[in-house]
Amino acid sequence: MKIRNYLLLFAVVCMTACGQKQDEPSNVTLNLNPVTLELTVGDIATIDTKGTATNIEWKSSNEDVATVYFGVVTAKAIGKAEITATSGDVSATANVFVTGTDGASLRINPPLVSLRPGDTYDFKYGNTYDLDLTWSSSDTKVASINQNGHLTAVGAGNAIITLATNIESVTARVAVAHSWGEYKLVWSDEFDGTALDENTWSYNIGGNGWGNNEKQYYTSRPENIRVQNGCLEIEALKEQYENNNYTSARIMSKNKKTFTYGKMVARIKFPGGKGTWPAFWMMGNSGGWPNCGEIDIIEHIGSQDTRASFALHTVMRNGTRGNNWAKTHFFDYPLSADFHTYSIEWAQEEKDGRDVIRFYVDDVQYAEVWEEQIDNNDYWPFNKPFFLIFNLAIGGNMGGQVDDSIFEQKRIMYVDWVRVWQRQEQ
Numbered sequence: 001m002k003i004r005n006y007l008l009l010f011a012v013v014c015m016t017a018c019g020q021k022q023d024e025p026s027n028v029t030l031n032l033n034p035v036t037l038e039l040t041v042g043d044i045a046t047i048d049t050k051g052t053a054t055n056i057e058w059k060s061s062n063e064d065v066a067t068v069y070f071g072v073v074t075a076k077a078i079g080k081a082e083i084t085a086t087s088g089d090v091s092a093t094a095n096v097f098v099t100g101t102d103g104a105s106l107r108i109n110p111p112l113v114s115l116r117p118g119d120t121y122d123f124k125y126g127n128t129y130d131l132d133l134t135w136s137s138s139d140t141k142v143a144s145i146n147q148n149g150h151l152t153a154v155g156a157g158n159a160i161i162t163l164a165t166n167i168e169s170v171t172a173r174v175a176v177a178h179s180w181g182e183y184k185l186v187w188s189d190e191f192d193g194t195a196l197d198e199n200t201w202s203y204n205i206g207g208n209g210w211g212n213n214e215k216q217y218y219t220s221r222p223e224n225i226r227v228q229n230g231c232l233e234i235e236a237l238k239e240q241y242e243n244n245n246y247t248s249a250r251i252m253s254k255n256k257k258t259f260t261y262g263k264m265v266a267r268i269k270f271p272g273g274k275g276t277w278p279a280f281w282m283m284g285n286s287g288g289w290p291n292c293g294e295i296d297i298i299e300h301i302g303s304q305d306t307r308a309s310f311a312l313h314t315v316m317r318n319g320t321r322g323n324n325w326a327k328t329h330f331f332d333y334p335l336s337a338d339f340h341t342y343s344i345e346w347a348q349e350e351k352d353g354r355d356v357i358r359f360y361v362d363d364v365q366y367a368e369v370w371e372e373q374i375d376n377n378d379y380w381p382f383n384k385p386f387f388l389i390f391n392l393a394i395g396g397n398m399g400g401q402v403d404d405s406i407f408e409q410k411r412i413m414y415v416d417w418v419r420v421w422q423r424q425e426q
Contacts, residue, residue: 028053030090032083037096039066039075047071047094053087060084066096078105078129078167099168105129108163108170114352115143115153116177123149123161123172131165138162143174156425158353175353179426183263188419191232196225200257204250204391207242211289214277215395215402217244225249232415234392236276238407246402250391258285258385261355262422264297265343266390271411272336275402276302277393278413280342282386290318293381295357296326298342303400305334308342310359310367316378319397327359327367339416346382355382390415 029051037045049056049071058068065079073083075098083094099105107126115121127133135145142159145151151161156178162171189200203225207217216236219225224247226233236248266280279299284292294313301307311319311326318324345358351370359367373379392413395402 028088028090030056030085030087030092032085032092032094035094037073037094039073039096039098041075041077041098043075043098045073045075047073047083047085049085049092053085053090055087057086058083059086060096065098080167097167105131106163106165106168106170108161108172111172112175112352113151113172114175114177117153117155117179119153119176121151121153121174123151123163125149125163127165129165131167134162134164136162136164137174142176157349173353175349178349180423181426183421183423186262186420186422187257187259188417189232190230190417191227191415192230193227196227196232196251200253201251202254202256204252207244209396210393212393212396212398214393214399215244215275216246216248216393217242218250218391219247220249221247223247225251230416232390234278234390234413234415236271236392236394236407236411238404246394248392248394250389250393252283252387252389254283254285254387256387258387259420259422260383260385261346261348262420263343263345264388264418264420265341266297266418267339267341267416268298269339269414269416270300270302270305270336271392271413272302272305272334273403273406273409273411274303275395275399275406276300276411277396277399278302279389279391279393280415280418281389283389284381285385285387289313290320291315291381293386294318295344295346295382295386297344297359298361299398300335301398301400302336302406304330305336306331308335308361308366309398312357312369312382314379314381325369329361329366331361339414348383355380357382388418390418 030053031050033048060066060068061082065077066081067074068083078098081096085092105128109124113121135147135149137143137145138160141155142157143151143153145161153176156176159174160171161174162169203220204218224235234249238246241247270278280297282295290313296311299309307328307330309328311324313324340362343360347356350356354371357369358365371380393399
């Protein structure tokens with residue numbers, strides 16, 4: 001009797017132990033990384049496993065879209081697939097979204113539409129996989145679009161139209177034209193008094209080279225800058241001053257008088273002479289150079305008296321990188337012989353939604369720059385307030401070697417007046 005009981009107990013223990021060996025241990029874990037993959041057709045990516053699971057089996061819910069082999073996923077076609085890893089009764093999943101190369105399954109045409117307020121337009125588009133589409137506008141105050149791709153131009157400006165499916169999107173730009181009135185004079189300084197208007201102008205003072213290896217020290221002394229005889233006079237002198245061999249002056253309207261778009265014009269007579277480098281220019285009122293932007297309306301080089309130089313500087317294109325936009329024109333007469341007007345026309349979104357800056361001497365256009373990339377301030381910061389600057393540098397990167405004999409005669413930059421015209425939207 002005792003023997004039989006022992007045999008029964010041994011059989012139960014064996015059955016229990018055998019049953020536990022066939023079951024997966026209760027502490028098995030399995031996780032995937034990453035759990036979401038965004039791939040382009042042809043891409044290969046690996047999904048890693050984390051945890052204690054072994055003997056893992058892999059499966060794709062849609063092998064036409066993505067295959068998987070020991071965690072290595074290959075994107076085959078546009079669409080979505082779910083990748084499942086299984087070990088015993090433990091499993092984990094990851095989602096794979098596959099898109100085509102640019103515009104592979106989705107197309108919109110044309111990439112740019114130029115309209116006037118009130119105009120309508122129907123985009124042409126292609127949808128290879130006949131997926132559900134969504135249309136949207138980045139700025140409904142400029143252009144609105146319904147879910148059939150029917151667009152309405154609402155107001156002047158630029159808007160990005162996006163056509164999207166759940167796996168891909170394409171864009172087009174809409175430029176809605178402005179309707180401008182006539183240019184009107186909005187501000188001027190005629191320099192008719194006997195002192196500089198310090199409600200408009202501030203002095204730059206110092207002699208640190210100003211980033212251009214200039215040789216002068218800028219002061220606010222009447223010896224270097226004054227208003228008399230209906231002109232602003234900036235005079236450069238050869239003298240020892242604060243460890244510099246020359247003095248001069250530079251004024252700016254920063255934080256006092258700023259402008260965005262318009263015509264900026266000054267009537268100036270340059271001093272001439274080898275080593276002089278006078279300029280009439282503008283900088284963005286906020287941020288440091290070159291991020292703020294710079295517009296060189298006119299730079300004159302005394303050693304090349306017939307030359308007028310025009311330039312723009314941005315964070316991506318500037319003098320320190322050696323790729324700033326610049327243009328010169330040589331006249332058949334010396335610019336220092338008389339007064340001339342130097343100006344820009346800085347126009348907002350004039351053509352296909354792009355800004356333009358044109359450069360003039362005596363009302364004749366000599367250069368023009370169009371905005372390259374819409375609303376990207378790295379490339380085009382010229383859509384915000386800028387201030388005015390007048391200065392007379394000596395030497396430096398553009399002024400070059402200084403001939404001290406030029407100071408046997410006075411070297412004065414005369415500014416008769418500076419004026420700004422702007423126009424309002426109708």
